Amino acid sequence: MEEWVGEKWHNYIVGKSKKSYPKAKVKLEDFKTHLGIFFRAMGGEKSYAIENTSGLRHGGYQGFLQKIAGSGEKTELAHFGSEQLYLPSELAYFPEKQLNKDLYIWLTSIASIGSEQSDESWIVRNQKLTQNILTQYKGLTKKYHKIVEAHIAGRIPIDNLPLDLHALETLILDSLRDPFKEITTIPKSRFQPQVVILWMYQAPLLRRKGKNSSGSEAQVAANSSANSKFKKKYKAEQIEANEKKGGLMTFRLESLFSWSEFVNLDRNSDDEEDDDAIRTADDLDHLSITTGETSNKIKIDLDFPSSEYDDVVIQSDIMLPEWDYKKQELLKNHCSLFLMQAKHENNNKLPADIKWQAAKLRRQFDALRPQRQWFNNQTDGDEIDINSYIAFNTDRLIGHSTTDPRLYRQLRNSYRDLSTLLLADLSLSTDAYATNDKKVIDIIRESLFLFAESLNASGDKFALSGFSSKRRNHVRYYPIKDFNDKYDEKTISLINAIKPGYFTRMGTAIRYAAQDLAKQKSEQKLLLILTDGKPNDLDKYESRYGIEDTKRAILEAKQLGLEPFCISIDQYESDYLPYIFGSSSYVHIKRAEELPKKLPLLYLRLTGS
């Protein structure tokens, strides 16, 4: 009973204190893509993703009822994260739907030019943003003033505010009503002003805490932004360097042993040893950082699961060469490749959220199915080809007669003489999150599905496979669908079963895939490589060595008459891609989540159908 009353009271008082119009509610969810394109079109940084924000504890002034209800402490305000633009998950401030929608548009427009941090005061900063947008976009003026009036109507009237806050509130109101009015001084006040929902949230509302105490994510982000290359968001925790207890090393003895297993490897060809730790860290999803100084480098190895849990080996020890750029020589039988099959349960369902997309693509690709069409210029056929006949007669009249005239036209099935092999990178790095709820591996899985659905509908010949590696003696190659296999329930459950593996010895996998594809009898053979990063492995297969070997493997594939093409979802624009694949044989997709949708269309573009 007490609980019931409490709940009723809470709902009542929150409803009473919070001005909102549920009927006019606009959800970000329905509006996200729209705002994303708008944000980028307005000049916003392309790498930002638009996400929901949770309520921020802003410390702004609240009315009496709000204080009682505790509902005003947190408000969803627009602000930037390290890689996201956060917008309120829903807006219901205003009684009209259109107005709430316009508020989204407004917030996105000022965000499009306001991503840079600034030391200016919250008010001055937002006023500047507003001025800029209104000067550049005259069309927003009307909308802006409408929102302002509606917002001011919803603010606690100035007479109900403590006297101390009057000057500041007046300034805010003036600035809202006439954003071009110059601000000379900002009056001081004991209280924080009420929040302004039209403005970007910037910390001054909340006093910044001296030392960053709440988790180290911000810290890591700040540190890493110094070097844009390391912008990746590591799931990191800060650990105090604990000298007394010997620290973390003593507890990791077993991994040290496994490291010593390959210490005696010839590493003299290593180029940039200092990068190793960073590169290995890239492959980990959890990183512990000490704040103390350390000169040691930690190298981490991964163990295979016991054979009981590991995937099934179909064929082992397929020997393949590798290119050593230092010696400028192709090392024969240098790598050992295992054909593997993932242990799969009978999960033959497409993931729910791509079903609709799959159906759409199936329809689209179905139209590309080979059709019966007329072929002109045939030696034999159903009808006379008038053009050939005229040409033949003219040739005859001027004295050029041919003995083998092609004068007929014929109705036949045409077909695209093309085989495509899609090779997907299944290294450990695909275990990282690409968006809030999807890992890279999920995106690769969806891409494989949509690609397979599309090509299956159009009747094109295709194969799917994946790879990962652990040093040269163990490259794992997963044939998911062979050219002769049907795209059926088994294929679907195999795609469902793909999971992050180990490292990326790309050259070896490409060599095997190329051999496989070259066996096809089609006139044109397309080798699509889907990857999320550079070639790398635990031994010397990294940086230049890996890139050179991969480049070599691509060259060999071209010599076999294949058309290699790379689709990269690497987080950073990568200069190594044109080097490996050639300037026109790769595409870099910046926002990985778009890959599943884009891949089939890319295929169409590449094959020009």
Next chain:
Amino acid sequence: MTTFYHEQNNEIELLTQAWKNQLPVLLKGPTGCGKTRFVQHMAEKLGRKLYTVACHEDLTAADLLGRHLIGDGKTYWQDGPLTKAVREGAICYLDEVVEARKDTIVVLHPLTDDRRILPIDRTGEILQAPPEFMLIASYNPGYQNLLKGMKPSTRQRFISMKFDYPNIDVESQIIQTEAQVDAEIAKPLAELSFQLRQLKDHDLEESASTRLLIYAASLMKSGIPQIEACQSAVIEPLTDDEEVIAALMEVVEAKFGE
């Protein structure tokens, strides 16, 4: 009066010198950035006749060289555009040359080296190109198609000139001159297109061309409301995706709304 063209980087001088030195030229650049207009302008400037061939997949060698026609029980030889251009010492412009099949393009090879000859098998002639003759080809490197594309052996026969969309000020001037509108219309259009070009390869496959902007300006000039003109001349031609259109219209409204 010569066709209007606004120079971006010394391309007029470069092409003039290429013409004087009898070098073939390849123009690279995105759709609607002014390649064809540039060629027109230069042909007039150099006082040569211009033969333009829009290349496509079914373009055969005979379409370029010429063919026999029949009439009154006789056959007549009809020169193709390339042959005509060689005979008359004109400029032959092959638009979107990658669209043509590779075996068709091979007929250009003897014309593009120091021999500068055009053998015509059908008539048994071998034409020697006069010094005034010039071959210009253009293509759009923007869209990748693995199965099409220029053979390196063809590409290496041309001097290449790169074109891109002009910057906001220049583009605004071009719009003003072409559509006969004033800066008040031209400037925001140029700014809009600059922003839309940021979306290339991201939300849009192609970016808004200068040509589309001129269309939009012309529509505005003849009384179509600005937002409507932008929608039909700039936004709709770029994409069929409803969601993208809606978002881009938001930008247009922000730019041109009341």
